[in-house]
Amino acid sequence: MGVRPVLFRRRTRRLPLPSPLGTVLAEARSLSVRLGGRTVLDGVGLGVAAGEVLALVGPNGAGKSTLLAALAHDLPAASGEVLIDGGPAASWSAAELALRRAVLPQSAELSFPFPVEEVVRMGRAPWAGTAAEGEDDEAVREAMAAAEVTGFASRPFAALSGGERARVALARVLAQRTPLLLLDEPTAALDLRHQELVLRICRERAADGAAVVVVLHDLGLAAAYADRVAVLHGGRVAAEGPPARVLEAELLTRVYLQPVEVIDHPRTGEPLVIPWRAGRNFAS
Known part of the structure; x- marks a missing residue:
């Protein structure tokens, strides 16, 4: 049979x-990051605990992806x-590290x-040579089913649509079975159904x-699925806490430079963030 590659040796x-x-599984303490x-990031303090979903929101350039990469130890402090x-x-x-945290980048x-x-099976590489190696097939099968990609298991990754690739990349992360998941805009390329699917998976993993x-741009998804929301602005945490407390109109209007109103969902009570619009007769 030959010698197994070093990657798979015990x-x-x-x-x-x-x-x-x-239990806090990842924490930034007075974290600053410089790029170029x-x-x-400027003096950020933030942690995430076992059993919770933490959403990072904020405008473009606020430092969300940088914070996620720093929490993954992919960027130096x-x-x-x-x-x-x-x-x-x-x-x-x-x-x-690969046994403790799984990272989903913005693009795959x-x-x-x-x-x-x-591609999904690549998520099992960190467990090679451990007692959990025997779980590979089960982990891959469950991850593909959760992300709804089982139906095209044999198709080349390069032949998939952008949304399908995003779901396969998520399945790889799920197959890794780590106690910490770090997901950067996992819903960006997805349709409405699969956006909801991804956030339900996040809730299930937390449970x-x-x-x-x-990292999310959709404040409605953050309000519906996150236990806590951290609003980043200018490389700092402008506010952090439960969605109902953090997602308030004055803060969001200031951070996004866009007037908004926040109302409670009539059935669930979750905050709904709506951009303020003067009327429906927009100039063409």
């Missing part, structure tokens, strides 16, 4: 242990620190014509004990 890694609900000589699973992010090896591109199932951080 190796010494500190495996994640189950965390009680409420510019301060993109200029000052402050990031903790993952109770320890400094830098104290974990790359393999150990592959240079080789891998079939969908193989199972995961900590989920999701």
Whole structure:
């Protein structure tokens, strides 16, 4: 059979242990990040705990994706620190990080014509050589079913539409089965049905004990599905807390530079954010 690749040899890694609900699994402490000589995050303090969905919202350039990447330890801190699973992010090896957090970037591109199932199976690579290796087939099957991509398991990833690729990328992250999920605009390329599907998955993973951080532009989705919302503005956290408290008209109008009104949904009571419009007779 030959020698197995180094990636799949048994190796010494500190495996994640189950965390009680409420345990902080990722935290930024006085975190600042500089990119291209510019301060993109400035003294941010924010954490996410097992069992909750935290939505990061804010205008373009506010620092949402940068904060997500910093929480994943994919970007270095200029000052402050990031903790993952109770320890400094830098104290974990790359393999150990991959067992603790799964990251969904804004776009998913592959240079080789891998079939969908193989792309999803890539999410299982961190578990090679561990006791959980035997769960690979089950994890891949469940992740594909959750993301509704089972029907095109054998199709080349490159042949899919943008929305289908986004769901396959999500399935890869789900198959990784980490206690921390970091999702960057997972609904951007999706239709209405699949936007709702993705956020329901986030809620289900949180109910199972995961900590989920999701970058969203749709404030309605944030209000409906997040336990907490952090509004970023100018590289800082302008407000953070339950959606009903944070998503208020004065703050959002100031942050987005767009007048809005916030009303309670007549059935659920969730806040609905509506851009203020003078009338329906818009100039053409």
